[in-house]
Amino acid sequence: MDQLREALAAVARDLGAADADVQLERPREEAHGDLATNLALQLAKRLKRKPRDVAAEILAKLTLPPGVIEKAEIAGPGFVNFFLAERALGATLTAVLGAGERYGRSDAGAGRRANVEFVSANPTGPLHVGHGRQAALGDAIASLLEATGWQVTREYYYNDAGAQIANLTHSVQAWIRRLGGEDAAIPPGGYHGEYVRDIAEQYVHEHPSDAGGADLDAIRQFAVRALREEQDRDLQAFGVAFDVYALESALYAGSQVDTTVRRLVSAGHAYERDGALWLRTTDFGDDKDRVMRKSAEKGGDFTYFVPDVAYHVSKWERGFTRAINVQGADHHGTVARVRAGLQALEMAIPEGYPEYVLHQMVSVTKGGEEVKLSKRAGSYLTLRELVDDVGRDAVRYFFLMRRGDSQLVFDVDLAKKQSEENPVYYVQYAHTRMAGIFRNADRDPTAVGPDFADPSPLSAPAETELLKLLGQYPAVVEKAAEFLEPHRVIAYLEELARAANAWYHHHRVLGEPAPIERARLMLARAVQIVLRNGLTLVGVSAPERM
RNA sequence: GCGCCUGUAGCUCAGUUGGAUAGAGCGUUGGCCUCCGGAGCCAAAGGUCACAGGUUCGAAUCCUGUCAGGCGCACCA
Numbered sequence: 001m002d003q004l005r006e007a008l009a010a011v012a013r014d015l016g017a018a019d020a021d022v023q024l025e026r027p028r029e030e031a032h033g034d035l036a037t038n039l040a041l042q043l044a045k046r047l048k049r050k051p052r053d054v055a056a057e058i059l060a061k062l063t064l065p066p067g068v069i070e071k072a073e074i075a076g077p078g079f080v081n082f083f084l085a086e087r088a089l090g091a092t093l094t095a096v097l098g099a100g101e102r103y104g105r106s107d108a109g110a111g112r113r114a115n116v117e118f119v120s121a122n123p124t125g126p127l128h129v130g131h132g133r134q135a136a137l138g139d140a141i142a143s144l145l146e147a148t149g150w151q152v153t154r155e156y157y158y159n160d161a162g163a164q165i166a167n168l169t170h171s172v173q174a175w176i177r178r179l180g181g182e183d184a185a186i187p188p189g190g191y192h193g194e195y196v197r198d199i200a201e202q203y204v205h206e207h208p209s210d211a212g213g214a215d216l217d218a219i220r221q222f223a224v225r226a227l228r229e230e231q232d233r234d235l236q237a238f239g240v241a242f243d244v245y246a247l248e249s250a251l252y253a254g255s256q257v258d259t260t261v262r263r264l265v266s267a268g269h270a271y272e273r274d275g276a277l278w279l280r281t282t283d284f285g286d287d288k289d290r291v292m293r294k295s296a297e298k299g300g301d302f303t304y305f306v307p308d309v310a311y312h313v314s315k316w317e318r319g320f321t322r323a324i325n326v327q328g329a330d331h332h333g334t335v336a337r338v339r340a341g342l343q344a345l346e347m348a349i350p351e352g353y354p355e356y357v358l359h360q361m362v363s364v365t366k367g368g369e370e371v372k373l374s375k376r377a378g379s380y381l382t383l384r385e386l387v388d389d390v391g392r393d394a395v396r397y398f399f400l401m402r403r404g405d406s407q408l409v410f411d412v413d414l415a416k417k418q419s420e421e422n423p424v425y426y427v428q429y430a431h432t433r434m435a436g437i438f439r440n441a442d443r444d445p446t447a448v449g450p451d452f453a454d455p456s457p458l459s460a461p462a463e464t465e466l467l468k469l470l471g472q473y474p475a476v477v478e479k480a481a482e483f484l485e486p487h488r489v490i491a492y493l494e495e496l497a498r499a500a501n502a503w504y505h506h507h508r509v510l511g512e513p514a515p516i517e518r519a520r521l522m523l524a525r526a527v528q529i530v531l532r533n534g535l536t537l538v539g540v541s542a543p544e545r546m
Numbered sequence: 547g548c549g550c551c552u553g554u555a556g557c558u559c560a561g562u563u564g565g566a567u568a569g570a571g572c573g574u575u576g577g578c579c580u581c582c583g584g585a586g587c588c589a590a591a592g593g594u595c596a597c598a599g600g601u602u603c604g605a606a607u608c609c610u611g612u613c614a615g616g617c618g619c620a621c622c623a
Binding site: 075189293494506 | 559
């Protein structure tokens with residue numbers, strides 16, 4: 001492909017257009033060949049000639065690399081279509097079988113370090129469905145980066161000491177007093193879920209000396225730990241693991257917050273007004289300036305903006321050349337101000353740092369009606385309940401099959417009731433069928449390597465189609481990683497599974513004449529490898545049996 | 547009012563960053579089990595790509611405007 005591109009560039013130079021951008025793409029239509037270029041269309045205007053005439057001259061001057069291209073032809077308004085020789089497709093097969101589980105991986109990231117922050121829910125309640133989308137998305141993005149050569153840290157940031165935690169603490173305290181027979185009300189802004197009562201009961205059980213709930217600090221620590229542990233259990237059930245848990249309170253304790261403010265002031269972008277300390281973020285693309293330290297009458301403490309900036313400084317200083325934040329779209333307002341804060345430090349942090357992957361909200365329908373999301377346990381909306389009901393694989397797959405910036409309707413009834421028709425089963429089933437071939441043949445699939453047999457008997461249309469798809473997988477992974485869009489992998493897997501199921505239905509493997517059987521075993525093994533690699537990449541299992 | 551995201555088949559959504567006749571699943575209709583797992587395969591019907599302009603060889607894709615939905619717009623986090 002690179003050879004072809006260079007050959008075309010040489011022709012372009014010859015025609016006096018050395019700066020032409022040579023584009024090679026895979027045509028949608030099979031009749032349009034395996035690769036196509038629009039070079040003639042691009043050049044036609046500046047050469048003031050008809051596109052098809054330019055295409056003819058390109059073709060005449062083109063020196064094709066030997067053995068790779070079978071034929072080339074002019075089509076449509078002036079496209080030049082190239083047809084790959086069969087040998088090239090056979091090479092795909094040996095590439096897949098040779099690389100195995102490494103097929104599709106690359107080292108584009110060259111071992112540089114990337115931080116992917118996601119979920120980052122404060123420990124004020126169980127994880128809900130929206131966190132589930134974020135967990136699936138963040139984990140898959142991290143995996144995509146790993147597959148393309150980045151050294152990835154999965155990070156979870158949470159606040160264990162702010163106003164929301166105080167609300168939680170007082171809510172638990174109120175329940176402790178209720179359990180003691182008092183008539184205590186949940187404070188305004190407090191948490192009403194049943195889990196609050198459960199925590200209160202546990203607290204009383206483990207702290208008999210404080211049955212009255214007087215020790216707020218002890219209650220806070222207990223509640224935060226209990227909810228963090230519950231969230232960890234939920235994430236574990238979902239198959240997501242983090243490398244680093246970062247605490248907001250540590251930024252204060254480690255004086256990073258103070259240091260950040262000092263740097264911002266000395267960089268000259270801060271000013272005082274109405275008794276508060278402001279940062280002129282409008283100098284760096286924000287739409288309004290931000291308060292860093294509140295005025296004395298408002299309490300005189302820092303706004304959340306400051307630790308947010310300090311936190312991202314810490315990512316930079318820990319050596320992450322990329323920081324990717326996966327967040328709900330309701331947080332999009334923070335994007336401009338965090339970046340502006342980092343620029344205002346004048347520490348040579350790149351302008352686009354950190355990168356954001358924002359996903360739209362998940363709405364949940366149950367019984368045909370939309371259910372409002374809230375942090376109430378028992379409302380059938382926690383991630384844990386969804387995973388327990390629908391299954392980890394289906395939940396992961398559903399959350400990833402859509403682009404992040406389209407809204408997602410998760411119909412719980414449908415996911416449960418019609419789980420057999422879920423696309424995830426279709427893809428997994430294709431994998432199971434390939435595995436079944438080796439099971440029935442009583443063969444070890446891992447023994448089928450690139451030198452297992454001669455792949456040339458694979459000539460049926462369904463087979464060349466499969467080989468082409470297998471050859472596309474590395475590019476799919478590369479693009480999905482580049483755009484941080486795991487749904488591209490899902491779409492590819494469905495296409496591959498469709499082609500694999502059609503092939504399986506029309507062609508037998510076992511019992512055919514030996515050269516054909518052995519060649520098809522290679523193809524079946526290659527399909528199995530790529531399906532498994534892709535499913536693993538998006539966090540879905542590839543079962544041998546279902 | 548301002549900003550970000552979205553609008554594609556009855557429903558849920560893709561669309562390889564500007565390419566050729568806009569695709570898939572579900573649903574609907576009609577076929578296919580002596581066969582490695584039918585959780586499957588083959589086919590049909592179904593479209594003013596929200597609407598109106600513009601850019602150019604060429605637009606679902608880029609620009610402008612309008613309409614509709616979602617989410618933001620604190621000295622809250």
